[in-house]
Amino acid sequence: MTKIQYYVASTLDGFIADEHDDLSWLLQFGMADFSESYDRFFADVGALVLGATTYEWVLREGAGWPYGSLATWVFTHRELQVPEGADIRFVSGPVAPVADAAVAAAGERNVWVVGGGPVAAQFLEAGRLDELLVTYMPVALGRGRPLFPVAAVTPPLRLAGVTTMGDAVEHVYRIG
Template identity: 45%
Template sequence: MPKVIFYTATTLNGFLADDHDSLDWLFAAPGGEGGDDDFQRFLAGIGVLVQGSTTYQWVLAHEDLIDHPEKWPAFYGARPTYVFTTRDLPGVEGADVRFVQGSVTDAWPAIRDAAGDLDVWVVGGGDLAGQFADAGLLDEIRVSIAPATLTSGKPLLPRVLGADMLELTAVNKAGAFAELTYTVKHA
């Protein structure tokens, strides 16, 4: 069974994005553009990506993927990407984007089957990762803490997950970032 991993970056004070859903704060940090060897090793173990509609729309706009679909493989490769949404969104030409509505529990069998022997990456946002946690499907949280703060924005994980549910399994320094890895314990 694949692991479900929420792998993301956050500000020092726990925000994924600013009030306008922008990640500009992340790309301003040294090393914030990603793509290092550790990330490439992580990505090699991923069979499916899952993201919310706000994350998907930000990536579309930020990378101009509708006009430049050839950029998609640089981010996600040929992996299926499930986008949870309640509205109609454009696809990316040549990309395997699958729009789903409803609960993560209802979508899980298709996501699990598409992942095969590889893991599932919850790209964002925090509420979607929280839905996986609520359903007992979230196995790991990997968070890179950036050298930046915001006064407000989208929270890292808008759920209560106490110390009884999280076990710290790794701490790494990646340039200006601190990366923490937690295993999520299930009841």
Template identity: 35%
Template sequence: MKGNKPRIKLYIACSLDGFIARENGSIDWLTEYEKNPGTDYGYSEFYSSIGTVLMGRKTYEQVLGFGDWPYGEKKAYVFTRQEELLRREKNVEFISGDIGEFARQLKENTEEDIWLVGGSQLIKVFLEEDLVQDLIVFFVPVILGSGIPLFDQIQKEIGLKLINTERYESGLVRVEYEIEIHITK
């Protein structure tokens, strides 16, 4: 086991007004930034630093709609309350038990950092249960006006320490925070 404990990192994009998707779940407003020939916005470096990806069922279904499963060489856990069988991709396991207990066990039994992909409901649980250590948020220069919020009525105040910011020519801004303190409301 390496010296440092693995960290759970939220790595996600949102509109300037704080939405990760449109009301219907669409992220079509992100497509012009995905295939930027000048940069991958640090994605390759981030992706190589993690060993596991975590996501909710809706996010999983959305990723399946993109075509090839992009996380084939990483272990992936999908949190779901649904009884129906979902298409299972390589290295994917479905989890329906206690999210906090599972995440704490995972952190104890892995050496690499963990990527909390999304969505909004899962992010809320992870933040409320003090499971996230780092936030890497890309603010996209668009105001959607409505949609699925990045932070949906989290029931606590969370203090953040700014680690880094980076501005890209596309207008996108990457902001990295470390979670400092959790203050229950």
């Protein structure tokens, strides 16, 4: 069964980016300890959902579009560029129709809510988020972009798994 998953790295104090949307706090750790976990997760991804800030960060900081031709929905109110070969759909409004379309496009695989926190919070509030996969990094920022905005309130979560990766710890929570 297809799951909608929010897979993200967080500081110990619950931030996914600093106040300038910078991820150097995360990138300082490299990918060596995390590549196996990421590859296993990504092999089960059939569609993506992003907010405009995350989308623009990926385009600006990456070496090309890293998600190939996976169907991707980007929540935005602006016109943004589309990388060659990417299957991007720009949307706004309620998440429920986007969730339905992404699940249909994913087939037997999962939908990854890549970020950011506001998009994940909207999926959570609409009852359309099935799992939260958070890799807690051994660093605190004190301020920045939260895992979920303050307005988001989760139901009780059920811990489904814990994996250590070097000095980081991934928690997998089932929602609902």
